[in-house]
Amino acid sequence: MRFETSTIKDIAKALGLSTSTVSRALRDRYEISEETKKLVLAYAEKVNYRANPIARSLKERRSYSIGIIVSEIANNFFSQVINGIESIAYDKDYHVIISQSHESYKQEKLNVEHLASRSIDGLLIALSSETQDIDYLRSLYAKGLPIVFFDRVPEDFETHKVIANNFKGSFDATEHLILSGKRTIAHLTNSENLSITKERLEGYKAALLKYHIEFKPELVKYCQHGGMHSAELEQAVKELLPLQPDGIFISSDRLTTGCIMALKKTNPEVADKIAIAGFTNSNLVELFSPSLTSVKQPAFEMGQVATELLISMIEAKRPVTEFETKVLDTELVKKR
Amino acid sequence: MRFETSTIKDIAKALGLSTSTVSRALRDRYEISEETKKLVLAYAEKVNYRANPIARSLKERRSYSIGIIVSEIANNFFSQVINGIESIAYDKDYHVIISQSHESYKQEKLNVEHLASRSIDGLLIALSSETQDIDYLRSLYAKGLPIVFFDRVPEDFETHKVIANNFKGSFDATEHLILSGKRTIAHLTNSENLSITKERLEGYKAALLKYHIEFKPELVKYCQHGGMHSAELEQAVKELLPLQPDGIFISSDRLTTGCIMALKKTNPEVADKIAIAGFTNSNLVELFSPSLTSVKQPAFEMGQVATELLISMIEAKRPVTEFETKVLDTELVKKR
DNA sequence: AACGTTTTTGGGAACGTTTGCACACTTTTT
């Protein structure tokens, strides 16, 4: 804001003190006498003094802001994560800057670099489904930018990570389909390079194995763009249907809704004959038709944990070398 | 970021120039010779110089950032607005800071004040459904903070505003219900103090009038918390059903989905007997059961227009005194 | 050759903080 506001200097002048004394009084430092502190605090209150965060940032060489990259905020999973992030960040006096990659590598890189040049103190990121090359993140990290990954994490990057128990979530969902009598279960999933894709595929395979159902690679369809293009989804559905699946396990929020949409659009007659189980944090799932079984991730908590880890890195006095990967349990919400 | 990065000073020293010359060369000012410019630019490129936006902000007394307040990002209408805002803002080199009020006045005020103290250059805001008192905005505005309202706008506040054609949108939706044979049409709406509530009520009334249907106040139910509490919605539905409506016109995104949810939960037997038309920008509306007719707002465009107006205020050399209220048309998507 | 113009560059203050250091004054210790 460009409008005038009182500064430490003003207070100092008004009270006949030096700026250093005022600054120290405001930050409640031990060197300052109680008397002076009271005086300063009272006057600051009176003139409604607000510290200028920009000046502070410049001096301290940090911005008290953290960057967030998600593919889309219009996705309940991510917006819940963001809520979790904010709940912790605001508490600790950080503010957050949100950017969307829209599942595009180019956009993701651009946004990260924009954020970095905006002097964020740390970065929370879920990779886009297109992303393969994370060297640009590595180099930022090497220069000292703390990074914590969540949800979609790279394998070969030593830092804190927070993920859902994707294996178990997928296993449970697939098992649920099997137990309700399905035998030809397709798997619709994200781009192959995402961590979640691999983990969820393993869970799916494990459930099949447990019930002695043969794993057929042709029943697995990958979507490079994570369901951002409806054409991609319709194509996948079109290829899947001839194999006559009686169930589909879908591995992400966007894909789950997109797949049902594609199914209804292209083959409405079979749409409610196929049982669907999918990852989604949509709070509208009860309204969907056909209804489905959903795997809900602890999104809010994921945001909180990731933020705590990030802030601990930011505020660490010495470089952090011990990293954790936190794994949070999912919840299976059965079709009603 | 705390890590070392080259500054203007470094460049100056390396090239044997003064900081002022380097600064001017980088900003391509006319005073500097082509030769020097080339030299500086090349070197800057080589050391990957990035201007420090914090220092720039401090000097120029502006932050190149704009604040956004919406009730919830997990709402397609708002997330689309945000996408519109970003599309313009990034173009003009502003970044955005998003805050959520969660329909709470207290939270809204807190967030605005937090943003203001973070030195935003301007504010884009859609009021929370609880908000009645906007004096805190007035005082910020008086101190020089440019503000543009969108969607939920106050009546008595002289600044730019961007809204949908709520009257027409409501009229169309209500007329659609009437034309499909409904005669007892309830209206479920937001808190009475919102601008959109009033405008949409008028559209509803006008449609009834046109078809000579008596307006019955008892068919109108207000939700103070905008559907944030499911109890509130269930209560409204409970009070409405005894009046045996054959159609419901619902005036906002959150309420529309919430109402269908409440209907299905408390009275599943009537849920698909009542025709529903409601404002919503959900992109999942095709999946809903019962299906509904929806009024879609031009959310993306609304964000764009609001941002353009805001930036024009921010960059105006002299105080703006002529304000516009832009009205954008809605789109009726009929139930299939 | 001396002067005025124009073009290009540099010095240094300022934006609002924080903080190392020095200083003055009290109080305690020997």
Add this chain to the structure above:
DNA sequence: AAAAAGTGTGCAAACGTTCCCAAAAACGTT
């Protein structure tokens, strides 16, 4: 009574920019 220790405050530099003002260099004109 002098030295040491403790307490409270102020000075000034620094963070990385921008920009006013002056100075230097280059050029043209008589």
